[in-house]
Amino acid sequence: MKTFLHTGVCPVRDILSRLGSKWSVLVLETLHENGTMRFNDIQRSLGDISQRMLTVTLRSLEEDGMLTRRVYAEIPPRVEYTLTERGQSFMPVLSQVVGWAFEHADDILASRAAMQTDRP
Numbered sequence: 001m002k003t004f005l006h007t008g009v010c011p012v013r014d015i016l017s018r019l020g021s022k023w024s025v026l027v028l029e030t031l032h033e034n035g036t037m038r039f040n041d042i043q044r045s046l047g048d049i050s051q052r053m054l055t056v057t058l059r060s061l062e063e064d065g066m067l068t069r070r071v072y073a074e075i076p077p078r079v080e081y082t083l084t085e086r087g088q089s090f091m092p093v094l095s096q097v098v099g100w101a102f103e104h105a106d107d108i109l110a111s112r113a114a115m116q117t118d119r120p
Contacts, residue, residue: 018064019090023049023057028083029098031067032091036082066090 018024023046030045031037037045043054058081061067066087072078083091 015064018060019066021057023053024061025094025098027054027057027061028066028087028090028094031081031083031087032094036080038078038080042081061087 019028026046026049027042030042034041034045039054039058042058043049043051046054049057058067058069062069064086065084067081067083070080070082072080
């Protein structure tokens with residue numbers, strides 16, 4: 001039997017914990033679809049993400065080398081975010097997951113609703 005016990009550094013757990021969050025996925029997809037974007041544009045495109053959560057997510061993705069942050073010395077300062085080559089290389093995988101989610105969303109939601117009505 002193949003096991004997945006945590007014995008030190010586990011790249012699957014580590015990477016999925018960062019890239020598997022809903023905000024990371026949505027930020028990456030947004031940058032992929034729209035190209036280089038400013039902070040407020042990313043926030044507007046997602047709608048319900050707080051400024052703090054977007055900041056944390058962008059920093060995390062930048063740390064992982066998935067996107068770059070470019071600050072322009074202007075008044076007011078302008079900051080833009082762009083997917084890196086690493087981020088771009090992840091997009092085919094992410095696009096498959098996103099496509100799968102859209103394809104199966106109705107059935108999954110129906111299954112969840114059915115489970116809720118079956119429980120006391």
